Amino acid sequence: MHWYSLRKDIPVIFSVTTQELVVFLSSITMVIISPSLSLMKFRYELKKILTTVILMAAIIFTAIWMGFSGLQFTDPLISSLISLLTPILTILFGVIFYKDKWNYLTIFSFLLISSGIYLINLEIV
Numbered sequence: 001m002h003w004y005s006l007r008k009d010i011p012v013i014f015s016v017t018t019q020e021l022v023v024f025l026s027s028i029t030m031v032i033i034s035p036s037l038s039l040m041k042f043r044y045e046l047k048k049i050l051t052t053v054i055l056m057a058a059i060i061f062t063a064i065w066m067g068f069s070g071l072q073f074t075d076p077l078i079s080s081l082i083s084l085l086t087p088i089l090t091i092l093f094g095v096i097f098y099k100d101k102w103n104y105l106t107i108f109s110f111l112l113i114s115s116g117i118y119l120i121n122l123e124i125v
Helices: 002-007 012-033 039-071 076-097 104-124
Strands: none
Touching (some): 012 039
16 A cells, blocks of 8 residues: 555655554554543553653654655565564574573574565565
8 A cells, every 4th residue: 555655646754644643543542442541540651751752753753754765766575675674683683682592482483584584585586
């Protein structure tokens, strides 16, 4: 859906803003209808973390905007290969820097992501 929108004359900022507003409104709706969280408690908790939430929202919005802007200049398959590197690098850096242990779940995840990259690469070639 987004790939075809980017090929038209729709500005990238419009696509990203629409996507983020849908996510924001959906999450607010789920919080409001949640029976275990009152509105007063929600306001109190939000006031405690408001600065962090705004900073992270700005970072995520910028990252998505740059990703969408990059899709105007590159193939979506290459973009998906680049995005699949994130969990692989997270696993590797966790093992290298934080001395995380390799367990069966980590090895399985690493192999599953690596096979996904290989299969996507077959589509490109």
